[in-house]
Amino acid sequence: MQPQVILNEKQVDLTLRRLCYQLIENHNDFTNTILIGFQPRGIFVLERLKIKLEKILNHPIQCGNIDITFHRDDFRRRERPIIPSVTNIDFDIENRNIVLVDDVLHTGRTIRSGLDALLAFGRPKKVELLTLIDRRFQRDLPIQANYIGFTVDTLISEKVSVEWKETDGKDQVFLFTPIESNE
């Protein structure tokens, strides 16, 4: 079946810009706020937010990446072990405001693992969640995002795929509806 475009390049850009202003509304000039992107796909959202925010605020903002492989709850339930990506948190998160950034919020399990992984670095003052796409009504855990780029209602058999210029040639979001369920 043909994939359906949910957000095209221009819409992705607009959405990210709106998310930046929403972040600024709550975090002012980001002096006590750090953005942390989830490996491997959340970091692309983070990079774009960082560029836009720094342009608007006119000063650098602190960012990091987090890998959640060792904190997942599906270890030994998958056929292959997941080889981890790099975690870059070379700063103190104690008493800081953290905004976790990911591309798609689906079951909430990644975020649960991410919170677990994050707390291994210290005790932040507050943790918020930003997601580019929210697959509403698909949650396994009671987790919601504070900042949502685009909300989409999907069936469990459908797949949302976020593509990025660096890896796929273009920033765009697709919804795949397979004929046979693949989940």
Added chain:
Amino acid sequence: MNNLSIQHLTGIKDLTPEDIEIIFKTTDSFKQVINRPIKKVPSLRDITVANLFFENSTRTKLSFELAEKRLSSDVINFSSSSSSVKKGETLLDTVNNILSMKIDMVVIRHPNPGAALYLSKRINATVINAGDGAHEHPTQALLDAYSIREKLGSVSGKKVVIVGDILHSRVALSNIYCLQKLGAEVMVCGPTTLIPKYINELGVQVSHNLREALEWCDVANMLRIQLERQEISFFPSFREYTMQFGLTKEILDSLSKKIIIMHPGPINRGVEISSDVADSSQSIILNQVENGVAVRMAVIYLLAAKIER
């Protein structure tokens, strides 16, 4: 990326170069983990590991135990000196008794070569060899190769000399396999009596001259003389051994390039290596110990992923 091709780690001989790459890549991540404020991850909280040490060990046992605990697995320790082995129980009986307590993974050190392989074919648990007699010590070889990779960027194309008691050393054999699989050139150096006869079949060079070997190499791995495995004398005296094969600061400084010094421990200071060399900036002995925990975490993590639920 693929999973490991093995179910048990009984020796480096069974590993493919891809397996070693997977282990090293995972080790990179665990090295990050053990340098965090909270050095523990919850991956293995449903796994129980038994450390069965039928032979003395300090470093390896501590390193394995720490690795297991940092992965959140449950750990039980066993050492033969305080057990029913002294009362005549066989290895298989001892292990089966322990396994009936629902153990998922066994780390075994044993004085008999092949003990880990023997167990892996007979018990329903994942086996990791922590040294079997003079046969293999795979995790030591992995951490040695990882330490070389960390220091020099890669192992491929590097020249490594292993100096000392090659005949009785499981570290030497595992290191030869591991380094060759990663594309390094290996030389062994020691008195004729401590070089095994079959060594040429392994495709390594042999030297009986320490200075010549050190001039050739990028990395020197200094081994200990294994007193506990020598019923007869293989050389006239320690003093004579040290005169010919002991690495001193004078020799090190007289070389045309700066080589890296490694030692699997325990060190006999003043015998195979002098104190100032062991503590010099060229020595990566303590890095090896740190990497040991991370490498073992990677091996346990990757093998645990293969245990069926």
